[in-house]
Amino acid sequence: MNQVLLACDGLSMRFGGLVALNALSLSVNEGEILGLIGPNGSGKTTFFNVITGIYQASAGRVDYRGQDLARLSAQEIYRAGVTRTFQRSRLCLPLSIFDNLMIGNHRRLNHGLWFNLMRRREFRRQFEQQYVQAQGLVRTFSQSLSERLFEPAASVNMIDRRRIEICRALISQPTLLLLDEPSAGMTHEETRELMDDILIVREHMPGLSIVIIEHEMNVIERITERCIVLNFGQKICEGPYAKIAADPQVQEAYLGTA
Amino acid sequence: MTLGLLSQYVFNGLMLGMIYAMVAVGFTLFFGVLDVIKFSHGDVLMVGAFTGLATYLGLQALGVDSPLVQLLVMTVVAALAMGLLGALIAKYLVLPLRLAPPLNTLLITLMLGSVLREAVRLFYPQGSNPKPFPRLLPADFVSFGAFTLRADSMILLLAGLAAIVAVHLLITRTKLGLAIRAVAQDAETARIMGINFEFIVLLTFAIGSGMAALGGLMNGLYYNEINFGMGLLLGVIGFSAAVIGGLGNIYGAILGGFLFSALQSIGAVALPALFPGTSTAYKDVFAFAVVIIFMAWRPTGLIAEKKSERV
Amino acid sequence: MKRLIDPASAFPALISMAGVTLFTLLFLHAESQEAVLGLTLGAAIALLLLARFGWNARAAASFAGHSGAGNASVIIGVLVVVAVFYDQHFPLLMLASVLLYIVVCLGLNLQFGYAGVVNFAGAAFFGIGCYTAAVLTEHSALPHLLVVVAGGVMAAGIGSLLILPVLRTYGHYAALITIAFGILFRVFLEVNDALGGPQGMKLPGMEIFGWKLNDGLTFGDIEVSFYANYVLVALAMAAVAFMLVRRLERSWIGLNLDAVRLDETACAAFGIDVARWKITAFTLGNFLAGLAGAVYAMMTGFVAPNSFTFGDSLILVSIVILGGIGNPWGLTVATAIVLILPEKLQFIQEYRLLLYAGLVILILLFRPGGLMPRQVRNYFPGWKP
Numbered sequence: 001m002n003q004v005l006l007a008c009d010g011l012s013m014r015f016g017g018l019v020a021l022n023a024l025s026l027s028v029n030e031g032e033i034l035g036l037i038g039p040n041g042s043g044k045t046t047f048f049n050v051i052t053g054i055y056q057a058s059a060g061r062v063d064y065r066g067q068d069l070a071r072l073s074a075q076e077i078y079r080a081g082v083t084r085t086f087q088r089s090r091l092c093l094p095l096s097i098f099d100n101l102m103i104g105n106h107r108r109l110n111h112g113l114w115f116n117l118m119r120r121r122e123f124r125r126q127f128e129q130q131y132v133q134a135q136g137l138v139r140t141f142s143q144s145l146s147e148r149l150f151e152p153a154a155s156v157n158m159i160d161r162r163r164i165e166i167c168r169a170l171i172s173q174p175t176l177l178l179l180d181e182p183s184a185g186m187t188h189e190e191t192r193e194l195m196d197d198i199l200i201v202r203e204h205m206p207g208l209s210i211v212i213i214e215h216e217m218n219v220i221e222r223i224t225e226r227c228i229v230l231n232f233g234q235k236i237c238e239g240p241y242a243k244i245a246a247d248p249q250v251q252e253a254y255l256g257t258a
Numbered sequence: 259m260t261l262g263l264l265s266q267y268v269f270n271g272l273m274l275g276m277i278y279a280m281v282a283v284g285f286t287l288f289f290g291v292l293d294v295i296k297f298s299h300g301d302v303l304m305v306g307a308f309t310g311l312a313t314y315l316g317l318q319a320l321g322v323d324s325p326l327v328q329l330l331v332m333t334v335v336a337a338l339a340m341g342l343l344g345a346l347i348a349k350y351l352v353l354p355l356r357l358a359p360p361l362n363t364l365l366i367t368l369m370l371g372s373v374l375r376e377a378v379r380l381f382y383p384q385g386s387n388p389k390p391f392p393r394l395l396p397a398d399f400v401s402f403g404a405f406t407l408r409a410d411s412m413i414l415l416l417a418g419l420a421a422i423v424a425v426h427l428l429i430t431r432t433k434l435g436l437a438i439r440a441v442a443q444d445a446e447t448a449r450i451m452g453i454n455f456e457f458i459v460l461l462t463f464a465i466g467s468g469m470a471a472l473g474g475l476m477n478g479l480y481y482n483e484i485n486f487g488m489g490l491l492l493g494v495i496g497f498s499a500a501v502i503g504g505l506g507n508i509y510g511a512i513l514g515g516f517l518f519s520a521l522q523s524i525g526a527v528a529l530p531a532l533f534p535g536t537s538t539a540y541k542d543v544f545a546f547a548v549v550i551i552f553m554a555w556r557p558t559g560l561i562a563e564k565k566s567e568r569v
Numbered sequence: 570m571k572r573l574i575d576p577a578s579a580f581p582a583l584i585s586m587a588g589v590t591l592f593t594l595l596f597l598h599a600e601s602q603e604a605v606l607g608l609t610l611g612a613a614i615a616l617l618l619l620a621r622f623g624w625n626a627r628a629a630a631s632f633a634g635h636s637g638a639g640n641a642s643v644i645i646g647v648l649v650v651v652a653v654f655y656d657q658h659f660p661l662l663m664l665a666s667v668l669l670y671i672v673v674c675l676g677l678n679l680q681f682g683y684a685g686v687v688n689f690a691g692a693a694f695f696g697i698g699c700y701t702a703a704v705l706t707e708h709s710a711l712p713h714l715l716v717v718v719a720g721g722v723m724a725a726g727i728g729s730l731l732i733l734p735v736l737r738t739y740g741h742y743a744a745l746i747t748i749a750f751g752i753l754f755r756v757f758l759e760v761n762d763a764l765g766g767p768q769g770m771k772l773p774g775m776e777i778f779g780w781k782l783n784d785g786l787t788f789g790d791i792e793v794s795f796y797a798n799y800v801l802v803a804l805a806m807a808a809v810a811f812m813l814v815r816r817l818e819r820s821w822i823g824l825n826l827d828a829v830r831l832d833e834t835a836c837a838a839f840g841i842d843v844a845r846w847k848i849t850a851f852t853l854g855n856f857l858a859g860l861a862g863a864v865y866a867m868m869t870g871f872v873a874p875n876s877f878t879f880g881d882s883l884i885l886v887s888i889v890i891l892g893g894i895g896n897p898w899g900l901t902v903a904t905a906i907v908l909i910l911p912e913k914l915q916f917i918q919e920y921r922l923l924l925y926a927g928l929v930i931l932i933l934l935f936r937p938g939g940l941m942p943r944q945v946r947n948y949f950p951g952w953k954p
Contacts, residue, residue: 052838053837054837054838073837074837074838075841075842078839078840083839086835090832090834090835092828092835095824095827095828096945099827099945102821103828103836103841104839109821111825113822116820116821117816117817117820120816124948135954149954150954168839172839289741295741297744351930351934358933358937361687361744362933362937365890365929365933369887369926369927369930370926372922372926373923373927376922376926380919380923490879491752494745494748497748501745505741539760540757542752542753546750546752546753547753549749550746550749550750553734553746554733554737557734557737557742
């Protein structure tokens with residue numbers, strides 16, 4: 001269980017004079033749910049952006065199954081099995097729910113010009129397979145949503161959009177899922193439902209590691225096995241929720257040094 | 259080539275560069291406050307020039323024939339009218355599309371440019387023909403060998419400089435300018451701080467469009483001719499200049515304006531010299547080709563644009 | 570994009586197509602301005618009324634569900650028009666032009682309707698096809714079918730010079746590059762003596778495997794206008810281009826193009842190669858424009874820089890927006906309206922740019938989806954989960 005999946009070492013990210021990640025070192029274990037917390041601007045989302053190749057790290061390395069993610073492009077990182085959701089929903093709202101899911105499944109589809117244009121029979125087979133798979137995945141989250149796959153993503157409510165985003169990140173069967181504040185903009189009740197969904201996913205995909213950025217401490221307490229607290233781009237504390245919640249350094253980071 | 263001829267080229271280049279810079283400053287202002295490209299800008303310039311011409315004809319009919327008074331009235335009327343037009347465009351075409359894809363703003367202003375161009379062509383008396391523009395500036399000149407320094411060109415150059423400096427001072431030294439810069443930095447925060455967002459946007463569009471009117475008049479006074487199609491090319495050149503300099507940056511726009519005119523001059527002088535037999539008409543081909551290559555090399559211009567996307 | 574409506578029977582589509590064909594016949598036949606105006610207004614009112622009674626939605630659903638029958642009915646409609654006007658040059662020339670412009674607009678639709686790569690030099694790429702045909706027919710004995718292909722390849726090739734700057738920039742910058750290119754292209758044509766300067770060049774008629782398209786067929790006493798030949802060629806081209814664009818849209822590639830347009834960051838996070846798909850769309854789009862240009866030039870027998878202005882490029886863009894960005898049927902209808910209306914209603918000929926530009930402004934403000942808004946992707950018409 002305690003096999004390390006991803007380990008970053010001395011990871012730094014600078015934007016001009018601003019240091020968003022300051023020689024950060026941390027690790028994610030295989031199959032765990034890791035909570036990433038810290039005050040606004042402590043570098044949590046930047047960490048995700050560096051891991052997924054949206055930003056190029058200024059220094060340091062990210063070891064993941066023998067590869068250094070800091071040297072790979074976003075596309076290569078996705079193909080290596082790292083997917084994410086975004087803090088602000090980044091669904092393609094005019095497209096259907098199914099289309100959005102297929103964007104997430106890009107690495108398992110055939111994108112050849114000839115296949116797509118001329119081999120319509122094979123294409124149809126692949127399409128139908130994908131439909132069955134997508135519907136199955138969405139059904140674990142919501143039965144009613146799974147019946148609306150060919151409606152525009154714009155036509156569903158906030159919590160369903162979140163679910164679609166999570167499904168989009170899950171459908172390619174990644175090894176590491178990064179959730180960036182999935183509860184943002186939702187009510188407590190909706191958040192609870194969503195977290196239940198995430199726990200269900202975990203049961204279905206036992207090998208999956210999840211890193212979750214979250215501000216709702218009860219969410220963190222309920223679903224994470226381990227937490228890492230960031231401040232000013234550095235790790236200041238690490239351990240189970242009960243431990244970090246009691247840590248004076250963490251309290252200081254949140255309340256400020258008055 | 260003689261020194262005199264060279265100075266002539268340099269001076270003409272400066273003159274054109276000044277007009278381009280005035281157009282480019284408008285593009286940069288609009289992009290600064292609202293992150294949009296108002297493509298009708300060149301055509302607003304053209305309408306400004308025609309407004310000036312119509313005002314002149316009106317004044318003639320009224321018997322006002324002092325060139326100085328005529329020029330002053332024309333400038334004020336054209337600048338105010340275009341300022342109003344700019345604000346109207348912002349209010350009814352640009353702001354309503356704030357939440358639509360940015361491409362739509364570009365398209366709608368592009369189409370508005372067509373509407374303005376076609377409206378002048380169709381509805382201004384004999385609008386499809388080039389119109390003579392009155393010579394209102396003193397025609398004195400001094401010659402240094404092959405180089406002729408015309409008083410009117412000198413005045414235009416200084417007037418253009420004054421207008422750009424005035425806008426610059428307005429933006430850097432006044433409270434209003436502070437508000438414009440605040441909106442440009444972060445519209446949300448500016449709004450929270452009590453700045454009337456819509457007012458500032460409209461005002462910026464008015465200022466930029468007023469500048470375009472001045473550019474149109476300068477263009478008319480310099481060439482003594484205006485036509486309904488002049489805005490299209492000037493608009494594209496002004497946009498290119500703003501992009502070369504770096505959108506959103508006033509210095510960049512000025513720099514870009516002069517660089518573009520330098521490119522044209524080089525195209526006009528160097529191409530025939532290097533490849534005998536090529537026409538000087540290739541100067542625009544050359545200038546635009548360089549712009550396209552430049553953009554592949556430095557997509558965000560010499561002075562980089564602010565990057566604001568949050569992931 | 571709207572949600573899908575359940576496909577009904579094929580009848581609404583077939584009846585609608587019959588109505589459209591009949592209207593086209595009457596419209597092309599009408600001579601007096603009053604008659605043309607009356608027909609135009611009548612059609613507009615009829616469409617509004619039909620929309621009120623839900624007929625348009627039913628017809629659209631029927632087309633979506635029975636695309637085979639629907640497509641065939643459109644082709645038959647075109648052939649009926651050809652048969653009725655078999656000896657008249659003008660309506661057939663119009664028809665062939667519309668079909669060729671549909672090919673160009675399908676290309677533009679790939680570019681900015683799907684991939685979001687703006688191209689304000691559509692007329693220039695069309696012009697590259699025209700001039701390629703002019704030069705090749707004058708200086709070589711290349712078979713004309715290859716000349717047409719060369720027109721497409723040339724447009725795609727010259728377009729690829731713009732790929733690097735278009736890729737490295739986004740949104741407004743890409744717009745500027747294509748506008749600058751369009752202007753550059755036209756100035757270049759005007760000052761270049763080898764290409765005929767402002768006067769342009771003349772071309773021979775098209776010849777395919779010994780079939781001379783400029784010789785009208787004669788059956789006994791009946792003389793068929795030679796433009797009928799061009800209508801057939803243009804119809805074949807438009808049908809193939811339409812089918813390919815449709816299939817492209819209804820595939821993972823179409824999905825990739827949409828994703829590239831809508832969110833490049835999300836694309837990167839899910840491994841979608843933004844550059845690859847932008848290049849694909851841009852190149853294919855320009856190829857279609859060049860292809861159509863080459864045939865068009867051989868049909869009219871003449872090319873000149875004046876036909877490839879920025880205004881012409883804007884009209885092409887207007888067609889795609891008016892019809893409904895991303896909807897191939899929308900642009901088909903819009904091409905027909907935009908091209909034929911000013912030819913028949915002479916008093917708007919002079920005002921057409923003003924009119925279309927104004928219309929596009931209204932569309933963008935009040936109905937950004939266009940006259941026939943695109944629907945959610947339906948990978949296989951008639952397919953049900």
